[in-house]
Amino acid sequence: MQTNNTIEESVPVLEISDMTQRFGGLTAIADFSVSLGSNSMAGLIGPNGAGKTTAFNLVSGFYQPTEGEILICGKPTAGLKPHKVTALGVARTFQNIRLWNQMTVLDNIRVAQHGKLEYGFFQAVLRTGEYFQCEERIEKEARELLEIFELDKYVDEFPTNLPYGLQRKLEIVRALSEKPKLLLLDEPAAGLNSADIQELIRLIRWIHETFDVTIWLIEHHMDVMMELCDDIKVIDFGQTIAEGNAEHVRNHPAVISAYLGDDNI
Template identity: 50%
Template sequence: MSEPILRAEHLGITFGGLKAVSDFNITIGKGELVGLIGPNGAGKTTVFNLLTGVYKPTEGEFWLDGQPMSGKKTHQVVRAGIARTFQNIRLFKQMTVEENVLVAFNESFSYGVGGAIFRTPRFWRQEHEMHAKAIELLKIFGLDGLAATQAENLPYGQQRKLEIARALATGMKLLLLDEPAAGMNPTETEDLLECITIIRKRFGIAILLIEHDMSLVMNVCERINVLDYGRVIASGTPEEIANNPQVIAAYLGSDDDAEDDAGDGNDGERE
């Protein structure tokens, strides 16, 4: 069996006395699309922060394509091959659509400061190559005609797609999508679903997806992991997850939970 793109074993983090994520285990194969779902506050984004170096794990380890990654800083994680999007869009809004993508190509430039100052042949050659690559990426998302537009002037759905295009420009092995359909209408969500399908076919990269839109998750994911209070409570195919009693209870609450809440005066709201 080939080495998985991502392997995490007993990954976790504690903030003070609170265990935000505990004993998180996952493997993702090359080109595989895996979902990570759970109620609000379950720890999904914390997992992403652990995998991208925003947080340092207090327990466990993880590997990217066989290389140990625990404890590495964010820029080291990106260089190794993990890129992400965010719940709240984080574009360079005063820059153009194309410039947002070109920023992610930064590691590909090799002409140096001198080449940039004196506009050497290498500078112009690489600038042309990066421009062509940026436009090619933007075409996938139907944004090539907006290359010169400031990012802040794009509609919300197109800003979401630009953020994904910028992540792809890093040349990653694993793409982490944090609620990419958040705030989208059904038409935009359907468009996003088509884009994700195209990305997988064209680039063959692995994707870990956090998403509350269950129709999207069930349509694109091959496997799904479910978090609740920082721990994985279920893992399986979309069909298995949809019929799992623990998952249903986590999302909807069980009769026992309702009785407990009534008995202790707790209003049932999750932290």
């Protein structure tokens, strides 16, 4: 039993080997490799257009890599559509918030869990007991989650009525509601003021300590990255130019050069 657990724990949650993505003549990301263990938190930084979001789009199945392999908990994602990658345990947020603005806050969380439904088409159409039990459980869990994250007073609001910082938070909560093993956060601090950024840092740290989830974070705000991640990769024009802890990366000549003129470094 113990041996099995040990083997399971040693399989990385995310393993990318020599991943390359070309769009016509443009190589958005080249020969990229990373291995993230369970419950780890790692960062990906680089100037605009470096290829960061492309990496997330590849991991979440929006694109299939031109070359290389992606494994989620040991399972290859090759040929899988995004919803199948979600089923392997990958959830994400987007650089530009993507919430369902025509639905209430509660429904945003409820709908996100429909990939994991335990009733089939016929139960839904016939409105069987299983259908109602499952829907009831989903609603209960969604309400509990919103309460934990202190968003419960907004359950009946539409997302656009929430302050911007809470919309960002709601998107993270929605991703978490899918019970991911790997949570991808694409620039969660984008557009936040400095007070909201401090709040976000506390939120991400708390999620990491509380939930059994590996977090891979893209962030343009260096201070967020430095506070949260010990293991940071830096890419520029799709190439990995540095890797290490915050101190190492901050002082790396290639990083300084890539960011030269950027106020964030």
